[in-house]
Amino acid sequence: MTSIKGFFRGKAAIQPIWLFVIAIFIFFSFMSEYFLSLGNITNILVQTSTIGLIALGMTYVMINGNIDLSVGAILGLAASLAVGLQDHGLTIAIIAALASGMLLGALNGLVVWKTGVNAFIVTLGAMLGIRGLIFLYTGEQSFYSMNFAFADFGASTIGPIPVLAIIFLLCTLVMHLVLTRTGHGRNTFAVGGNPEASIDAGIRLGRHMMINFIIVGFFAALAGVLLASQMGAATPNLGRDYELWTITAVVLGGTKLTGGYGSITGTLGGVLAIGILRNGMNLMQVPAFYVLVVLGVILISVLIIDKKLNVPSTKEVRI
Amino acid sequence: MNPVQAITGRQPIDAEPILKLEGITKRFPGVVALNKVDFDVRPGEVHALLGENGAGKSTLMKVLAGKHQANEGRIILGGEEMEFENPKHAKRAGVVLIHQEQSLVPEMTVAENIYLGSLPKKWGNRVDWRRLREDTNRILETLKCSFQHDDLVGSLSIAKKQMVEIARALVFTPRVVVFDEPTASLTDHEKPVLYDVIQSLCEQGVGIVYISHRMDEIFHLSHRISVLRDGEYTGTVNTCSTNEDEVTRMMIGRSLELDHASKPSEFGENMLELRNLSVKRLFTDVSLNVRRGEIIGMYGLVGAGRSEVAETIFGLRSPSGGEILLDGEVVNFRNSHDAVVAGIALVPEDRKDQGLILGMNCRDNMTLAGLKTVSTMGFMKRADERAVYDKYHQAMKIKTPSWRQKVGNLSGGNQQKIVIGKWLHTHPKLLILDEPTRGIDVGSKAEIHALVKDLAKSGYAVLVISSEMPEVLGLSNRIIAMYDGRVTAEFDGDSVSEDELVQAITGMGTPTPAAAVIG
Amino acid sequence: MAINNTLKMSVLAASVFVASTTVAYAENSYRIGITQNNVGVDSYQTTYERAFVEAAEAAGNIDIVVLDAGGDVARQIGQMQDLVQQQVDAIIIWPTNGQAVIPAIRQANNAGIPVVVTNSKIADAGMDFIAAFSGPDNVEQGSSSAEMMCDALGGEGQIVQISGQPGYTTAIERAAGFEERLAELCPGVELMETQPGNWNRERAQRVMEDFLTKYDRIDGVYSGDDNMGVGALNAAKDAGRAGDIVFIGATNFAVGYDAIARGEYYGSIYQSPVDDAHAALQTALDVLAGEDVPKLNFFETPKITAENLEEFDRPVF
């Protein structure tokens, strides 16, 4: 028993972000009569699934010590492809959309791998460029799906639970298990925690990072396809600013920007925190302008609290 | 008491070498790092490899362990010629390099670190935790480790981390293990554990390559000694039939003597006085004084609170009790800047992280602590800066091609001299040196020791923190011993015995009252 | 302020007057949700929101839920779901995109909540799911602008167009209406190039600067709204070529109104966000009252030039 517990030490303990999620959950339950209902909670799950899916991949990339700013653009491109290519068949369209995400992820990973340049720079460029590709492909137009099966899928439910929420939760579970149980997952921590040692241990660093960029590309594309199915359409501006919210969610979840530390459970908490805040403030009719301020202030507060909680004050010199 | 004291040369082992390196040449663009070097290790033997920094020891070992590939030469392991493409490849063949720098992942468990890159798998890519646990426990048992397989490595002490590194070497039944400066970050009482491990590896017939700067260790452990100088192989001797002088000569081409007699002897007023200085959870009631022209040695184990005392004096930590007096006046620094203004200089423990901006050139590093003195109205005066650089460059015989050289490209000794030069330029009242010669070759070490003594003689108050006994004994007028955050004793630097010192820093015996012996 | 507008604008006076009276004798209190496109991106939307809230408050027994999608389609869909979840009596949506919001509208429709689309139309495929549309006819606006352009240039000339945010229905419809009408009315006027100004004055100014460099002769500029039009005017003034160019916009902003008054700007389309908001609320209330409401409710958006300037109040935004 102790050994099992030991392997998950530090992860078995409840993460601060979940305390926060529980707190705001209780808060909004009291503040709004509409908040606490199955319908609303599944709504939150569906609404967070887009950012949530990307955040799963982003967690891997960020534990690696990298970052991917191009996810919003990849999402937009995948959505446009998934709708725009439906003349050639729904399956082909979806496969092409997912493949585009993985391909662009691979490209990001390849450049980071071969040049060793900060992923921030590489993916910032990709973020601009891929958005350009979307406009080039769509001719600045929105696409509308003629295939109702596609839109119906986005709205379908299994029992009372929407399919999109189920997909999101399933992916979360799988990614959690991969991160904690498999060689690739454990190597993700090694690469972020001590790249030099990882190379010596025979982990192929560049290849490993590239796989994670492909993973985040895949999830961004998947999120794009699912979002498009929700709308039965795709717009060229889709996914703008999503990278910022994704990174915010992952950081709220406790993943370190410097790499080597993080978890999927934390990320799930971070995603839910943002989703619940947005939903709750909508229900409480907080004016849109104030929502921006509140979200920003909460993010900074969490950062400050995290700093105060996590740094053993005796170890660090006053700098 | 001191395990290092027993200096006994061992008889060489007579056996066919398990590993032979023949004519290894490694060229980097513009430089030949290794020129036709031969080296071999016999099973069950400790073969020490010596040389000054930059002589090519580490490069040779990296070639051996597959991190670099040689341009010429052969590696023969157990009679077969090998070509290692990467460290994992070498490891699988049984050649393991235990690194000078810690190569562990702090956020992972001991078990995961030991099996990094080769976690046992089942069902495809799924980690087999049970086997991992069992295998790890087996290795930890053979090493008699006091920590668990599921401890996070980040929470272990340096010595224990070192044991994890060694445990990692045992994953693939090793045939040759290379220790690169394994004791650099260990304290004297942690070393015997390491020696035991090496002993037991030898008994299993493993060949050991041991790289170190410490003569005492080498003579204690090794069977044979090989020396490299400037990338060239200078020879191999049997440990039992040689002495320190001969080995030193082989390394630097001349002999060295520790000059105990040249210690400073004229002291002035109290420059620094600590009165019951405390920082919560780090150290308590530390009292000491340093006079002008005096060298005080602070001796203790890593973690005894020595560096923390220095950092507190330097304004990097706020005291929770007691007071600091500088030149007779109570001072209260808000930050390191205040301390520098007040005339305190700290040569920190970790050169690369704390001492230098590696990407900056030599000159800029040199003037960094005293920018005000080389500028008017905030504008830098280039000529003055050059003058400052030239002055210390000459005074300390820093070997660099030009002031434009990035300090990251210099050897450890020269880097340390730049750090010291940086502080001399501020003309401090008190100079604190924290482990001033760690990881520095013998030649530079002696130069730095001489420099410190000269500085004291010219009126500086000097506080030297060290975990090397010869250094403390050779430099200090008085020695402050620390154990577990407290000052346990104060000794006269000339009359103290090594036994007394070891007792004081390991918490054995009754602590001598701090004021009992004043030199 | 709203009253002043209604007095001057005869066409709308009736309907808005009805709005206040209808509400006065409505027996039930209603809960109406509105999700807007992107409040704060320009004054039109902000003024719209303010007018909407004021009108609802004035009515007394209407409880409103005001949401803003911040220009993000996905967020708007989420807000639609939230409104359905709260079981409001009616939803007014200012679509961020004419097509992508259709499934969400359909969901609301399926849940038995009538949906009124305001300001910007949705695609035809969604028309079955909405109770009504209320707003300006943007195609018609584009045509009107083309007519003005034609008049101003006397049927000959080279012009450029600065369009709104790419992908947004309003921008697309205005451009389409303009281009179509221009081609049939004045084949002699050549539209040399179109670049988007993203409803942003500074960006439009930059686009115009590039046009001015690229084309030695520009006779006219059509901008998707006055905000961008004034940006184009600024650029032309800077280059000293404002006198040679006819500026025509849409959605008359205060700055555009002033520029027309100064004679620097030829004309625009008068479209009041206050009317827009009142019309939307009125339509929703009519639907809730069970009245037979036509699918498309356009409020009138007349041309405004220096000649009829006095007939209109200076816009408040």
Add this chain to the structure above:
Amino acid sequence: MASAEQTKQPVLKGRVSRAGILGFLSAQGILVFFLLSMFVFSLFSEQFLSQSNIMTVVRQASIIGIIAVGVTVVIIGGNLDLSVGSMLSFATVLVVDLHDKIGPMNAILVMFALTLLLGAVNGFLVGLMRLNSLIVTLAMLSVIQGLVLIYSGGQNVDIANQGGTWFAFFGRGYVLGIAVPVLLFGLLAILVQCLMSYTGYGRRIFAVGGNPMAAVYSGIRKNWCVFSTYLISAFCVACAALVLGSRVMGSQNNVGQGYELLVLAGIILGGTSLLGGAGSIWKTVIGVLILGFIQNGLLLMGYPYYTQWIVTWVIIILAVWLDLANKRKRLLTTHS
């Protein structure tokens, strides 16, 4: 950077050999690329190299450029500033709105004061609280955008009397035939470049960005150094707002949206690494100009505006790759 400049001296002074020229070319890759792209564009569009076009581009680039100068300092100090976009909206809305209410002079003063205050908040959180700059400025991006909207109530702001105010000078004026925004850009760039190269302050910022720990152990007040870089960044944003507000004579609430990314793209194109401790203002100036000329050149050639993004992407990848090849060579030759 001072040191970089001086290291090149031997090359320039020495015999102009083939190797010297090649060395110069590879060291100044971005400059060469800049000239090359100018050449290509001039082949396709005759207006491209006309004086009026060049002045237009530089004037357009000056707003991004002015901000980029400030952000470069933050980056050299080892941090990021993503909040400049919102801050630009904030400052522009403020100065334009107050112009008619309290007069241009007071408006400018209040705007500078409040923008610097926002910079100080950034500086406080990143410098003194030592929080991660990426996340803090990301959060501030959102907070400041909210503040702008709350302040203006979402309304556009305009200056009523556009003809009769000296405020027009900053965005529309000319001095000696050069547009004031360009002058301001040049002046700030030179000033800040001098600050970074020739003063102790600049040296400290380089040290703090290069190795914050070692800077502290050298008695440098690191936290205040970081704090001050955000003030410089905010000051530059305020200057940009002056130009923007005066140029447009009005402002929308989201006028600065996306500027933070364009600013970063410009800095990256210039070749400043985001790791801190290295970089220079003149590189940033060139990067920003490249960005401006690509945009303009493609537009003149008749390509839709979004092609510039794709081209920017490709150039960033190429630049990154070229720079790497360069570094590899340099690293190997200095290896000992």
